[in-house]
Amino acid sequence: MNTTPLYRQLAHHYLDAIRSGTLKTGERFPSIRLMMEKHAVSLSTAVQVCRELEDYGVLEARPRSGNYIRQPDNVPKPVPPAPLDTGVYVGIHEQVSSVLKAGQRANIKVNFASAYCAPELYPLKILQDHMIKALRQDQQLLGKPGSTCGNLALRNTLARRALTAKTNVSAEKIVITHGATEAINLALRAVTQPGDTVAVESPTFYGLLQILESLSLRVLEVPATAHSGINLFALEKLLLGPEPIRALIVIPNLQNPLGSIMPDANKARLVQLCAEYRTVLIEDDTYGDLVDTDQPLSTLKHWDRTDNLIYCASLNKTLAPGMRLGWISAGRWHERVEMLKHTQSRGCETLSQLAVSAFMKTPSYERYLRRLRKTLTQQRQQMSAAILRYFPSGTCVSNPRGGTLLWVELPPRYSSMMLFQEALKVGIQISPGDIFSNAQRFDHFVRIGCGAPYSPRIDEALATLGQILKNQC
Template sequence: MQHSYRQLAALLSKKIKAGQYQPGERLPSVRACAEEHEFSVSTVIRCYRYLEAQGLVEARSKSGMYVADWSESHVQQGSTLKSAAAHPPAVEYDKLISLQHRMTELYSLTAQPLELGLHLASAAAEWYPCELLAKIAQRQLRQHPMQIGAYPAGSGLPSLKNSLVQWLATCGVDLTPADLLMTNGSTEALSVALRSVAQAGDTVIVESPVYFGLLQMLENLGVKAIEIPCVSDTGMSLEALEYALEHQNGVRAIVTMPNFQNPLGCVMPDKHKKRLLKLAEQYDLALIEDDVFGDLSAQAERPQPIKAWDKQGRVIYCGSCSKSIAPAFRIGWIAGGRYQAKITSLKLSHSLITPLLEQAVLAEFMQSGALPSHLRKLRERLSASIPQVIAAVQRYFPVGTQIVSTAGGWWLWLELPEHIDTLALLRQSVSRGIAFTPGALFSSSGKYANYLRLNIARPWDKQMDNGMRLLGQLASAS
């Protein structure tokens, strides 16, 4: 039995393809369509969403639903997966530029009928050691089934903390297990780090462009952000930072991602890292370091974290296995130095304890010696995609498109010609089955409107090539 909205969609689709509704023509309002065809308003809404996912219609803000500039080739390119999604949730695109809503709206794209979801910072699932981790988990459950019924306690599983201390020592970070607190991913680590050093009304320094989740955290805390521009090959401009510190009162912390900055992908040179730390010391500031991508260097040597030079305990170091080993585990860690006691208290009041099963699996994986081999393969795969993606951008995207950075092989940060609004481009591309992250999300002021971040951490294949071609065509037509 076919759902009512599918019946109505089939009828309207037939009319569109027969030319009874021309491209650019406004469709009847939801209420008018419901009255004409004797369906409920909710049925018509579901129908229009379904047709939008098929690429046949498009929503225009505060205007209504219009027939898209469709063609058989457009519909066929995304038909397989689009037709499988009966009721994709609506994405309120205008809310993407709102700090309050951008995370919710961006993540809702994941539930859309997408062939290429290139909007989140996650690599292809097959690039992670999923089967090995699953075997370890099964063994853990067989050998220790009672751990499911035991209430966890403490700051983290000792065996995992020991393994992390040993691993971090290889990149110059000298810690003891007592210095580490396990968290629910780096998101919680950043959250408790911020809350430990700033409160509502305070100011922190952030990079620009910057990870949109950090901006939303700051807004929720009532903390003001000063955006310091980043340079594509060296990261945060230390000259601009020094000027801001000289002229701005009430700054409590600097938040930085010196290794493979999100979204630029750049690595800050060691001399800049040391100078940044000296500025934090000079102005008596906390330095919150997000190092979630640090293990993913294409070079033989992993870039050192700023924490490696911290002698005063003012660097709050945040890490995670979500990018490098197991995204689904949501295991992160924080070494708070002089702020550790407050961080621990905030963590306990926020989420108590980080689940132990995933920690146990991760600990055994690290103790087995499998981590270096896995990271080497992951880095090789990340690097291998870069030449094909660069060639595709040069081949398909409009003249004037600039590849700002490919460092790390995780994503591209692209600057499109100035007249192109990538938020509007996203609305078009999602209806064709492709999602990316528009540049406006990476600033609280809505800058970078003609930029986009494109996740390339996946195998290069025909699907990727077709997706890049279609995205380039849409951008050229904008």
Template sequence: MRQASVTPHSTLYEQVAERLGEAIAAGTLRAGDRLPSVRQLSASERVSVSTVLQAYLHLESLGLIETRPQSGHYVRQRERPLPAEPQVSRPAALATPVSVSALVARVYRAANDPRIVPLGAALPSSALLPTRRLNRELAAIAREAGEVAIEYDMPPGCLALRQQVARRSLDWGCPLAPEDFVMTCGASEALHLSLFAVARPGDTVAIESPAYYGTLQAIEAQGLRALEIPSHPRHGMELDALEAALTKRKVAAVLVVPSFSNPLGSCMPEENRQRLVEMLAGRGIPLIEDDIYGDLHFGPRRPRPAKAHDKEGLVLLCGSFSKTLAPGYRVGWVAPGRFREKVELLKFAQTVATPTLPQLAIAAFLRDGGYDRHLRTLRRRLEAQVRQVVEAVGEHFPEGTRATRPEGGSLLWVELPRKVDALVLHARALEAGISIAPGPIFSAQKRYGNFIRLSCGFPWSPRLEGALATLGCLARNMA
């Protein structure tokens, strides 16, 4: 039996069960396969027979395996019902002041507790990331770079990394030059700088609804107003609704996540991206495009950014390596078009520079092809994990639950029956050792009171399935 990472604080039988559960999830053990006998597994795992029996009982209680009298234990064939998809969102057509930070802080205060099952975290598990390889790159550069490694890397930032990102833009179908990019401290800073560059306090910014709470916090921090636009769970922002809104009120900018939005996981069709860019260009309105999930597509091709249709320099394209490579490195970028000089000055005023060593390490990783190999594996793992979470929601959650069908990224948006209060469910889930992201933090209007966002960024395991079963039970009791 291969060794797998196990959850801190889990008991010995839970560790054995997790390893078997991961083998089932990965397809190493398939439906109908016979598991090792109790004595065989006891010997290979170097645990007692009673520990193995407990592990098998635990897996059986989760529906992963079944016991056949006088035959042994087998991987169970499960036909799981898939929930229906949510409808198009219908926010009120109001430009709303934003005040979500206090709620976000309350929700995420316990997010770093290792005892909590992190179903609310919007990041991939470190088990899916090339940590050792990056650490080797970082150590080698620290030894060899000399003084360069500890000096400020003034805006626009590390040339070696800007060159690598520019080369990748050819694959996006959006060829950009190294001088088109400004390196930032993650995509969050890229979005903040973009908003500063195109809007002033009191201005209105049109956004998807639901929208990532970090976007709402950025709008709140700058004293802007949010205009929530209806969004389709598969196709993203409804452009007819946006166009109607633009005829009625002045909008300083539009901010969207065309590729696998947070929290919907929607992917805007190519023709809609072109229409969006042309619609805004005709009105002289900047488009801030958050492309942080673009590399995490499940299909054969990466979606082209809306920036590929930009002829006026009005699209500010933002991205980072936080969701694909190293969240803690905090390395992102923005290609701000005609606003480049202003963004560079704002970058220097806010944080002076992006840390040098992480930029150099990522540049080296990209240069030798390691990033593309890693992405191929990461995308396969995330696609499988999203499917498993959707199936678990269909099996364990109350009747009437709906869930999105993301074609990329690592997030799932779940609509619960109307009687289920997402904030109350969040509190009860935390008491059970599970974190979720409740719907109201994804709306300036505090909508989506019966919605939650679930993370699919962690390897499938009995502990994860058990948490989803518990969450479903809590929701059923409330419904």
């Protein structure tokens, strides 16, 4: 039975026709009414087909005239890798570091740059109690080094929880890490050499760009949208191109900063494409557990049949940023990752692993997550409404189905870097759009974190940001 939604089957049908040249550039695309008639589908299915094709970059809506075919060449251009070894510092690392440093130097009263929840939303007391219990049970705990791969009880708990997201990983092949940051570093070190090319979504989390640059890897950016994540059409073109792409890092669920969730069919296709082109897929599942629904999202790992994927995840956004816990399941690269982890930092601290494992095994962990998701949904809605109220007209705000982040598009004449600098002067921190790409094309975007409960102070800070923007033009 074909489980792909009807609208996606139809979109792929038209995509094939465009690829094969049956439908030509500049040609008018069948109207919604005609599609409804020809395929016996509802209005909403026909509209979804057009949306999907727009996301692939092959359809262009012209006001009062209908939809027209665009040449696949017209999909947003990937950003070429920055040259290496020129003797001149060209990467984004310096820019990101100076933005982060400026934020630390300033006297920040309201921080919209953080992707974490406010500390009071995390189950700190419960974790402290579990820590005390663990120390009582083993009074020599702090005197013993942990194992390189991490505590087996926690690895078992994580493997069992992953099953609910239809992700099959063996506890023996999990390595506990210092957050997703270390997991991704290890994954890249396991499969690449300096000078290799690695593709990422564009825009993407600036921390990934920093890691890539610090490992002397060349970065290729593949366009992504808030609607369905990475553009597979653009990716396939790149994979077909002359430059071998050694690895691809994708955040399939609640992408940072877009908030996109890849549809299952795209996840399956992405995994298949990477296997076909021998590009190692590195999955960054930092936010998956923060989706609004209690129904877990599928991972890319779920669709992997060829062991061509390294799965990385974090507990820092969902449970306790102060514990810095994450994990990696590297499949056939497990032994190499274990060796690299040992040489890089040895095992992570046992006490926090025991406390987290003990809590995650109880039913109250699911209850806690449910509460957190509800709270975040409300916070995002309140922030989004205030942004639309205070920011210049023409501002658009993403509408993610979970997580702590909003991606805000300002009218193109506004600069988020200028907003960042002016806002710092009054103690407000934001993430300017340009740090999410090497391409300097997101200056009219801002990432706003919604991890803190809405309050008069936050409302006032958003009003101030709106006023600073209005003074710009």
